[in-house]
Structures are given as structure tokens and as C-alpha cells.
Amino acid sequence: MSVWDWVMIQRIAISNSGDDARIAMDERFRSAFKFMDEDPDMALDLLSQSRLIAQELDEKWWVQLSNHWELQTLLFYKRDYNHVLEKAVKAAVEVRKPEYENFPQRICLHEDLIYSYLESDPIGYSEQIRSAIEYMESQVTPDLECRFCVSGLKTHFTILTGDIDLALDLALKYVEQSEHEDHYLSSAYIYLCAIAFARQDWQKMKDWALAGEVVSRRRNRENNLVEMLTCNAVATRCLGDEKEALRLCQAATQRAAGYGARLGARYYQMLAAYHELGGDLKKACQVRDRQLHEIEGTARHFVECQCRLEIVRLRKALGLPFEDAADGVRTAAKRLKEPSYILKQLESYLDHDV
Amino acid sequence: MVNENAQQQFKLHLPGLLTILSENLYTTRKVAIRELLQNAHDSTVRRRVEMREPDYTPRITLRIDQEIGWLTVRDNGFGLNREEIEEYLATIGRSYTREMRDDPSLSWLEDATSLIGQFGLGFLSAFLLASDVIVTSCQMQPDGKPGQTFRFTCANDGHYVVTPVDQGEIGTVVALKVKPEAAYILQEPTLVAAVRQYADFLPVSIFIEGDPAPVNSLTPPWEQADVHSATLDYIRREYKLEPLFVLFLEDANVDLGHDQMVVPLRGFLFIPPSSVASLHEYGDVRVFVRRMFITDRHKTLLPPWARFVQGVIECPDLELTASREDLHENDTLLFVQQAIEMQLLAGLNHLAKTNRTIWQQIVRGHSDVIIGWAIKDNEFFDHVRDIVTFRTSRGRLTLPEYLQSTDKTLYYVTRENGTLQEEVLAESHDIPVIDAKWFSVEPFLRKYAELNHNITVVQVDGEAEYFMRPVSSEPYKHLLAYYQARGIRVQVKAFKPSSMPGIMLYPPDVEFLQETRQALDSGEFPDPIANMVEGYISRRNVSEEDLRGTLSLNASCPLIDQLSEQSTFSNSHTATLDIVYQFARLFAGRTLNSADAVGAYQEIIDGLEALLS
Structure with missing residues (x-):
């Protein structure tokens, strides 16, 4: 039984029971999804209300259901990781108990735990992440929607750790697997775009961005849509159509401005690349400054290090002072378990022309 | 063909x-x-x-x-x-x-x-x-x-x-x-x-058939000669409550930007005596269209912050779904929402200015709901910030009332269990503590402090040491040595009340940390997940000893003072010291399983028996 089958069964039972407290619990949970894109704080409020009601009613599975979606909102909408690891560990500790053995979202809570490491320090914890993904794979049965999440997680991790050929193989399989599941298909195209960008295969990047745009629009995945448009702008600029590239970039930034949640690192990476590929390093640097402003205080340590590295590289290329920025990288890297990966890159930027 | x-x-x-x-x-x-x-x-x-x-x-x-x-x-x-x-x-x-x-x-x-x-x-x-x-x-x-x-x-x-x-x-x-x-x-x-x-x-x-009186009342309360009495009767009969406030609705001009339109509206909104956030909220209206009942408890016509309001409305412009059991969510619905929100805000503003007593009753009765929405709506926050009440260790108080006794500081606790000892410490400094377990209270207090720069916010749970004063440990070295010899981590501080000989201090989340350590030790996680959990726990840098807690002896307590004068301990002295320790553990009420609690009681009984003999 998938988690949504379970939720639907609960929902019907709640509706039939006429129990005000349980109806309120479900209503808060349901309403939260309307706000994730436009106001993640509101979504978190509603989810925590649903969880608190569930706690009072001793609905343990529902408590963990709300927990999972609070984590998802923090990870992918609010993108504030300050309490994510603590919350994910607490959930993992709870769901180890026998009463959760058949709880369909148990694996998702493990996924949240993995993401909380993956998004904050993927290199430092790469071995732990790799073995946890393998464990998740071993637990997923074909009836569970988690099979899509595992594929996405594995692809994302492989991109972050730099094995682009393997990542391409995984992303293509992910597309095939999620052919009829737009929610996941949209993410699969995002990964393909990131891979094409790394390989500088602009035509493939454009094709995948276009395909992803269609799916993201169909599924109303606003954050993915913004990323697809930005990817398409980069690819189109590299393919020589400046006018269309500008249109796509403007469309992306306009949508980004109206988006209520936080966009992922890839949006800033692509937007900065768009300007840099057009020779406007100053704008690229401004994009990174804006990204840094958004990241600071959110405990996204790895993303912060990457962003600061880019600021060093761009400032050096622009002939601007960069020592303070380099100190910023060193300070940020201290928060990582294994800072050498970032520090080596910093040294290479400082030692060579960039 | x-x-x-x-x-x-x-x-x-x-x-x-x-x-x-x-x-x-x-x-x-x-x-x-x-x-x-x-x-x-x-x-x-x-x-x-x-x-x-x-x-x-x-x-x-x-x-x-x-x-x-x-x-x-x-x-x-x-x-x-x-x-x-x-x-x-x-x-x-x-x-x-x-x-x-x-x-x-x-x-x-x-x-x-x-x-x-x-x-x-x-x-x-x-x-x-x-x-x-x-x-x-x-x-x-x-x-x-x-x-x-x-x-x-x-x-x-x-x-x-x-x-x-x-x-x-x-x-x-x-x-x-x-x-x-x-x-x-x-x-x-x-x-x-x-x-x-x-x-x-x-x-x-x-x-x-056969009954001479009609079944229906024919006329809605808002069309009766004495609208006020008829409405109150209706609310008492239908909702079984005595409202704190009733606002009568009328046709309203809604600004469309380029033009205005009149929304025909009748009915009333009212505020019940109290609500409980999440469990017993309102924010719904009964809807009539051309006098025919359409739906009860419709949720979208009232603004989201108005979860403490109910009402009955009649609007012929509302468009119905084919079953006519619900309303179409179209532009007309938006105009009606605007018309209702305008009148509700104006009515509440007027009430807050002209009838402070009723307004305070409303805020007291619905404080949970009001606090929750005020943190999201600045204008609404301004209306309620000084009159909303909070549960404190001295009963319900507004923040201005509370601040009279704490010198511009808001002290609060958030933990579900085990905050009694912090509350006792705070009270002994004549400081009431605000109960901020409900998720919206802490953000409200912080918003309040942000807007009043001279006010600070202090979380008290897990911060019992905030109420303690350091003292030299030298006069207490024998006491400390006794406990240390028993494997008990101990310190000495001065704090109020002086009748309390000692309390136990634990790191934040101690119950969770203890449970997790036990689960890791007994192999309850699959290895890959255990690695990740272990990674987090090791980052917390909390030792086994920390988890057992620290006994904080009270230098202000005459009993501790008296015991500290001994360089060697008789049986009755050690019995007393053991009782002090076990009482502190039981009073803290944390990390004890049933076996621990039984053991603690047993040691107290043994100690009392030793004292009696």
C-alpha cells in the first residue's frame, strides 16, 4: 500500500466519523499543500498544527506523516536546514519502533534523513549517503512510490559527487521509470539538464529543458519550471539564438520573482552561467551575491561553500578584491566534515587564472 | 458508407x-x-x-x-x-x-x-x-x-x-x-x-398535514422588526451559545479598481465565547441564497484570520454548484469575501475603540486562535498585541500586565514535560513564566519584542542555570566528594528557593538522546541508518555522563550549609545526602523509566529508615 492509498483510507474514515478533531487534523494537512510554493512558512504552520492535533489524538502514523511533509517543506521549499537534521533523526528514531513496521512513509523518513546530509555536506558524508541509498533501494517494493524518490536521490547524489557518466545513465533510467508520473518526470529532466550542462551538450540541454518545461507546466511544479526556463536560456544562448535566450531568461526571472518559496542552487548556477556565457561577469557575480544573501543562515553549508567559491572566482576574473571572499570560503568550509574538497578548489582558483 | x-x-x-x-x-x-x-x-x-x-x-x-x-x-x-x-x-x-x-x-x-x-x-x-x-x-x-x-x-x-x-x-x-x-x-x-x-x-x-401551525419561521432574523433580539434568539437556538459580539451585515461597495460594485448582503457575524486553536475553531458561515439554505459551516467566505468568528449570510449573487450544496469559487465569491472582510474589520476596530470590555473578553476567549493569526497579519497583530492573554505561571496575563513584574523581559518555556523545576526557580525570583508550548506563542513573543526594542525574550526551559549564582565550591568539597564517589556528577550553586536543597540539570533533549543511544547500542537501526543517526548524535557532543544529569546543590539551602560543615559523614548524613539526590531526580522527572523511579523511591525509603533508626 502506498502512502497516498493509506492517506485516502484515513481520509474516508475521518470523513465518515464526523470527528471534528480528526477533520481539523486532515484539513490542516491538506491545506498545507496549497501554500508550499507561495508561502512555505504558512505550509509549515499548518503541518505543525496537523501534527500537534495528531499528537493529542495519539495518531502516531499521522504525526510522522506530518513530520515528513514538514521536512520536505524545509528541504525543498523553505530551504532552511537549521533544524532539518535534528528533526529527521528524531523521526528516524521514532519510526524504528515496531508499531511503524507497516507504516508506508517509514522509508520516506529515511529519505529525509539522507537528504538532510546530502544537501548540507554530500562529500563529507558520501560513504554514509551511498550505503543509506543502497539500503533504501533494498527496502523499496514495486507498489511503493518511494521507488521514484530513490531513483531521484541516487541521480542527484551521483551528480553532486561528480560521476557524470553514471549520472546520465541513472537520469535516463529515471525518465523511463517516471514516464507516467509527471511529478517525478519533471525532476528527472532537471537532472538531465544539469548533466548536459556539465558535459556542455547544449542541444541535449535545450531538448531536455523543453521537455521538462512541458511536464513542469502540466504538473504545476513552479520551482522546476523556473529552473527549466533558466536551463533553456543557457542552452539557447550557447546555441547562438540570443533573442530567444533573452526571452527565456526574462521569463525565468519574472517567474522567480513571483515565486514565494526559495529556489534551489541550480537556478542561481544557471542564471549566473547565462550571464557569464554572455560575457557579463559583473551580473554573474551579482547573481551569486544574491544567492549568498539568501543562503546565509540557512545551514546549507555545501551550497554556501560552492556559492562563495564562485564569488571568489568571479571577483578575481573581474579584477576585484577577493581576499575577504576567500576567507569567507575558508570559514564556511570549516562547517563541513571534510573541508579539503572545497579548500583545494579555492587554492586552485587562487593559484591559477580563472 | x-x-x-x-x-x-x-x-x-x-x-x-x-x-x-x-x-x-x-x-x-x-x-x-x-x-x-x-x-x-x-x-x-x-x-x-x-x-x-x-x-x-x-x-x-x-x-x-x-x-x-x-x-x-x-x-x-x-x-x-x-x-x-x-x-x-x-x-x-x-x-x-x-x-x-x-x-x-x-x-x-x-x-x-x-x-x-x-x-x-x-x-x-x-x-x-x-x-x-x-x-x-x-x-x-x-x-x-x-x-x-x-x-x-x-x-x-x-x-x-x-x-x-x-x-x-x-x-x-x-x-x-x-x-x-x-x-x-x-x-x-x-x-x-x-x-x-x-x-x-x-x-x-x-x-x-393536520398541524395548524407552519413548520418554518418564514422570516429571517435580519428582516424582523427587532433585528437585534431576533438575531440573538436565532444564535441561542441554532448554535446553543451566547455570543460576545454580533455584527450585522449590509450591502457593501466593493472597489474593483476601475469601478465599484454593490454586493447585496444580509445576515450577521458573531463571536462565540471561546475557541481552542486547531480543535475547536470557527471561521465558518451558514449560507442562504434567496432565503434557501445552501450550506452550513462554509469556510472560505470569512478571512483566514477570523477563525474566532461565525455567521449567517444571505447573498442572492452567490453562484451555486449544480448540487446547490456549495458555492462556486469565482469572482462573485471574491467580492462577497471582500465585502465581509471590510465590514468585519471595521466592526472589530469600532468595537476595540468603543467597548474595551467586550473586546478584551473576545481576545481572552480566543487567544490561541488570535495569536496564531496575528503572527501572520501585521495589522491584526497591532490590534491585539497588548490585549491578547497568555497562560503564565500566574494565570492568564496580557503582555503589558506580565511585563509589570519582569522588568522588560519575557520569560517562557516550550517543553512539553519537565519544566516545573524551571518554573519554580523563576517564581522564586518573582518572575512568572509564559507557557509557550503552543507553536505560535514563541513567534508572537519574538514579534512583540522586535517591535518594542527595549524588551528581551528569554527561553527558560533547559536554562535553569540562568537563575543560579556561582559560589566557591571549596566549603562544599566533602559533599561534592561524596557524590562524586557515587559516580554522580555534581556542582554547587546558589539559587532560590532556599528550601530546595538540590535540583538535577540535564542537557536539552536528554530523553531523545538517551533513547537514541540505547537504540544504537542495541542495534535497532539498520547499519546505514545507524551511521547517519550516530553522525548526528556525535555532533551533539553529549557524553553518557551528561545524560545522567548533574546534581546542582543549593548553597542557599540551610540543610546543604549544615551538611557542608561535616568533614566525615555518619549514616544519617549519607542517608540525607542520598535522599537529597533522589528527590532531585524525581522532581526533575526526566529520563527516569519505571525501574529508575522505583529504585529512587527505594533509596529514599532506605534513607528514611536509616534516619529513624
Whole structure:
């Protein structure tokens, strides 16, 4: 039984029971999804209300259901990781108990735990992440929607750790697997775009961005849509159509401005690349400054290090002072378990022309 | 030969469609009563406006024949002729009343707006209750005499028969052969309740045959002579509560940017005595359209922050879904929402300025809900910031009241359990503590402090040391050595109350950390997950010793002072020291499982026995 089958069964039972407290619990949970894109704080409020009601009613599975979606909102909408690891560990500790053995979202809570490491320090914890993904794979049965999440997680991790050929193989399989599941298909195209960008295969990047745009629009995945448009702008600029590239970039930034949640690192990476590929390093640097402003205080340590590295590289290329920025990288890297990966890159930027 | 490009028409499977429309469109069988009463009402409106008879008294009568399982609805309205039976009654989706209402050339347009019918589907709802329906109708002629009477007989299979019958009275009789599964409607109290629910305000008397008084009250409270009393009576009767405040709604001008429009609105909003966030909130209204009940507890018409408000509204402009059990979420709904929010804000503002006592009662009764919404809405926050009340260790207080005793600092606790010792420490410094376990209280306090720069916020749970004063440990070295020899981590500080010899201090989340360590040690996680959990726990840098807690002896306590004077300890001294330790553990109430608690009590008993001997 998938988690949504379970939720639907609960929902019907709640509706039939006429129990005000349980109806309120479900209503808060349901309403939260309307706000994730436009106001993640509101979504978190509603989810925590649903969880608190569930706690009072001793609905343990529902408590963990709300927990999972609070984590998802923090990870992918609010993108504030300050309490994510603590919350994910607490959930993992709870769901180890026998009463959760058949709880369909148990694996998702493990996924949240993995993401909380993956998004904050993927290199430092790469071995732990790799073995946890393998464990998740071993637990997923074909009836569970988690099979899509595992594929996405594995692809994302492989991109972050730099094995682009393997990542391409995984992303293509992910597309095939999620052919009829737009929610996941949209993410699969995002990964393909990131891979094409790394390989500088602009035509493939454009094709995948276009395909992803269609799916993201169909599924109303606003954050993915913004990323697809930005990817398409980069690819189109590299393919020589400046006018269309500008249109796509403007469309992306306009949508980004109206988006209520936080966009992922890839949006800033692509937007900065768009300007840099057009020779406007100053704008690229401004994009990174804006990204840094958004990241600071959110405990996204790895993303912060990457962003600061880019600021060093761009400032050096622009002939601007960069020592303070380099100190910023060193300070940020201290928060990582294994800072050498970032520090080596910093040294290479400082030692060579960039 | 088939022309492949020829335009084809969809086919209808009538019995299937009838089943869907009659059985699946509505959420409750009782709604058939509303539809039948509405048809009867519209027929009386038609007679009133077309015939202009000075002595005409519209009337609807319901009759129950329980022993044979029939329910009859009779009206003395205009009636239908054969053509109208064919065109309107037997044609799905065609509504006579809607056509009348939408016809601008109609001389009685004003009256037509009171017609309720809309979709031409309502008659089908009869099959929610009935297996067979017989409609007998006699239309009034222009000269006021009855025309030919016709009988329309149908079952829920898509077939019907219309036949002329012997002369009857002017009007229409709808007879339903009630299905066994709907037989409850033949119970008079059930039928009366359904009539009152749906048609209480219909301006036509509805009788149960044999009862001289009409079942419905005919006039809504907002149209009665003494609106205020009638509304209060209605709220007491329908909602079983005494409202703190009632706001009467009226037509409102809504700004469209380029233009203005008038939203016709009647009814009232009211504030119940109290609410409980998440469990017993309001924020809903009962909706009537052209006096016909549509839905109870509609949630989107009131602004989201108004979870402490309820109401009853009548708005003829609201558009209904086909089942007419809900409202279309379109522009009209938005305009009505605006009209309601404008009036509610103005009413609350006025109340806050002119009747402080009632306003404070409202804020006290609904503080959880109000706090929750105030943190999201700055304007609303400004209205309530100084009058909303919080649970504190001294009862409910507003923040200005609270701040009188804490010198510009807000002290609060958030933990569910084990905060009593912090509260005792705070109280002994004459500081009340705010209970901020509810998720919205802490953000409210922080927002309050942000806007009042001279106010600070201090979380007290897990911060008991905030209330302690360092002292030299030298005079207490023997005491400390005794506990250390028992493997107990110990320190000495001075704190109030002096009657408390010692308390236990634990790291934040100690119960969770302890449980996790035990689970890791006993291999309860799969290895890859254990690695990740271990990674987090090791980052917390909490040792096994930390988890067992630290005994903090109170240098201000005369007992500790007296014990510290001993360089060697007799049995009664060690018994006392053991009792001090175990009391501190039990008072903290943390990390103890049942075996620990039993062990602690046993040591206290042993100590007391040693003292007695």
C-alpha cells in the first residue's frame, strides 16, 4: 500500500466519523499543500498544527506523516536546514519502533534523513549517503512510490559527487521509470539538464529543458519550471539564438520573482552561467551575491561553500578584491566534515587564472 | 458508407445519466426535500405575480402516509400545463424559473429574482428518496379558473407517462413512493428537521398535514422588526451559545479598481465565547441564497484570520454548484469575501475603540486562535498585541500586565514535560513564566519584542542555570566528594528557593538522546541508518555522563550549609545526602523509566529508615 492509498483510507474514515478533531487534523494537512510554493512558512504552520492535533489524538502514523511533509517543506521549499537534521533523526528514531513496521512513509523518513546530509555536506558524508541509498533501494517494493524518490536521490547524489557518466545513465533510467508520473518526470529532466550542462551538450540541454518545461507546466511544479526556463536560456544562448535566450531568461526571472518559496542552487548556477556565457561577469557575480544573501543562515553549508567559491572566482576574473571572499570560503568550509574538497578548489582558483 | 469526417453527436445513456444526476450529485438524500419545497415555492411566486390575487395566501403542505410508504408535497401555486410538464419537468437541464429570472423583458422581473430554481436538475433529486414519482398538476387559467389536470408518472428508468385526469384543485401535488433505504424521512421529526434546515426562511408557510401551525419561521432574523433580539434568539437556538459580539451585515461597495460594485448582503457575524486553536475553531458561515439554505459551516467566505468568528449570510449573487450544496469559487465569491472582510474589520476596530470590555473578553476567549493569526497579519497583530492573554505561571496575563513584574523581559518555556523545576526557580525570583508550548506563542513573543526594542525574550526551559549564582565550591568539597564517589556528577550553586536543597540539570533533549543511544547500542537501526543517526548524535557532543544529569546543590539551602560543615559523614548524613539526590531526580522527572523511579523511591525509603533508626 502506498502512502497516498493509506492517506485516502484515513481520509474516508475521518470523513465518515464526523470527528471534528480528526477533520481539523486532515484539513490542516491538506491545506498545507496549497501554500508550499507561495508561502512555505504558512505550509509549515499548518503541518505543525496537523501534527500537534495528531499528537493529542495519539495518531502516531499521522504525526510522522506530518513530520515528513514538514521536512520536505524545509528541504525543498523553505530551504532552511537549521533544524532539518535534528528533526529527521528524531523521526528516524521514532519510526524504528515496531508499531511503524507497516507504516508506508517509514522509508520516506529515511529519505529525509539522507537528504538532510546530502544537501548540507554530500562529500563529507558520501560513504554514509551511498550505503543509506543502497539500503533504501533494498527496502523499496514495486507498489511503493518511494521507488521514484530513490531513483531521484541516487541521480542527484551521483551528480553532486561528480560521476557524470553514471549520472546520465541513472537520469535516463529515471525518465523511463517516471514516464507516467509527471511529478517525478519533471525532476528527472532537471537532472538531465544539469548533466548536459556539465558535459556542455547544449542541444541535449535545450531538448531536455523543453521537455521538462512541458511536464513542469502540466504538473504545476513552479520551482522546476523556473529552473527549466533558466536551463533553456543557457542552452539557447550557447546555441547562438540570443533573442530567444533573452526571452527565456526574462521569463525565468519574472517567474522567480513571483515565486514565494526559495529556489534551489541550480537556478542561481544557471542564471549566473547565462550571464557569464554572455560575457557579463559583473551580473554573474551579482547573481551569486544574491544567492549568498539568501543562503546565509540557512545551514546549507555545501551550497554556501560552492556559492562563495564562485564569488571568489568571479571577483578575481573581474579584477576585484577577493581576499575577504576567500576567507569567507575558508570559514564556511570549516562547517563541513571534510573541508579539503572545497579548500583545494579555492587554492586552485587562487593559484591559477580563472 | 460512413463519412469519417462527419461531425458526430455525443450519445447519452439516459438511465445511467439519471442515476448519476439523481443519486450521485447530492451528498444527502434529505436534499430532495429542499428541491421539492423550492419547486413548490417557485410555483406560488408565479401565481402571486401572474394573477395578482388580493386574497391569495401561498401554502405548501406535506403529508406522510407511513403505513403505505408515501410522502406528498402539495402546493397551491400556479400549476403546470401539459406543455410545461413536457418542456420543464421532463427535460433535464431546462429550468423554467431560471428562464424567467434571466428574461429581461419580463414585466415582473423584480419578483422573478425571488425564484430559486436554477439548473433544471432538482426534480431528479426526488429519486434520492423515491422509487416512483407521481406529479399531479392543475394550472390556473387567465380567468382564475382551474385548467385541465394532468398526471405525470415516472420511475427512475428514463420513462414517463403524462395523462389527463379528473379535475383537481389548482396547484401541484408531488407524491413519492419512498424507497426502503430512505424510509427515515417518513418519521415526522426527521421531516420537520429537514424542512427547518432547508426552508426555514422561505416566505411561504409550510405545514405538516393536520398541524395548524407552519413548520418554518418564514422570516429571517435580519428582516424582523427587532433585528437585534431576533438575531440573538436565532444564535441561542441554532448554535446553543451566547455570543460576545454580533455584527450585522449590509450591502457593501466593493472597489474593483476601475469601478465599484454593490454586493447585496444580509445576515450577521458573531463571536462565540471561546475557541481552542486547531480543535475547536470557527471561521465558518451558514449560507442562504434567496432565503434557501445552501450550506452550513462554509469556510472560505470569512478571512483566514477570523477563525474566532461565525455567521449567517444571505447573498442572492452567490453562484451555486449544480448540487446547490456549495458555492462556486469565482469572482462573485471574491467580492462577497471582500465585502465581509471590510465590514468585519471595521466592526472589530469600532468595537476595540468603543467597548474595551467586550473586546478584551473576545481576545481572552480566543487567544490561541488570535495569536496564531496575528503572527501572520501585521495589522491584526497591532490590534491585539497588548490585549491578547497568555497562560503564565500566574494565570492568564496580557503582555503589558506580565511585563509589570519582569522588568522588560519575557520569560517562557516550550517543553512539553519537565519544566516545573524551571518554573519554580523563576517564581522564586518573582518572575512568572509564559507557557509557550503552543507553536505560535514563541513567534508572537519574538514579534512583540522586535517591535518594542527595549524588551528581551528569554527561553527558560533547559536554562535553569540562568537563575543560579556561582559560589566557591571549596566549603562544599566533602559533599561534592561524596557524590562524586557515587559516580554522580555534581556542582554547587546558589539559587532560590532556599528550601530546595538540590535540583538535577540535564542537557536539552536528554530523553531523545538517551533513547537514541540505547537504540544504537542495541542495534535497532539498520547499519546505514545507524551511521547517519550516530553522525548526528556525535555532533551533539553529549557524553553518557551528561545524560545522567548533574546534581546542582543549593548553597542557599540551610540543610546543604549544615551538611557542608561535616568533614566525615555518619549514616544519617549519607542517608540525607542520598535522599537529597533522589528527590532531585524525581522532581526533575526526566529520563527516569519505571525501574529508575522505583529504585529512587527505594533509596529514599532506605534513607528514611536509616534516619529513624
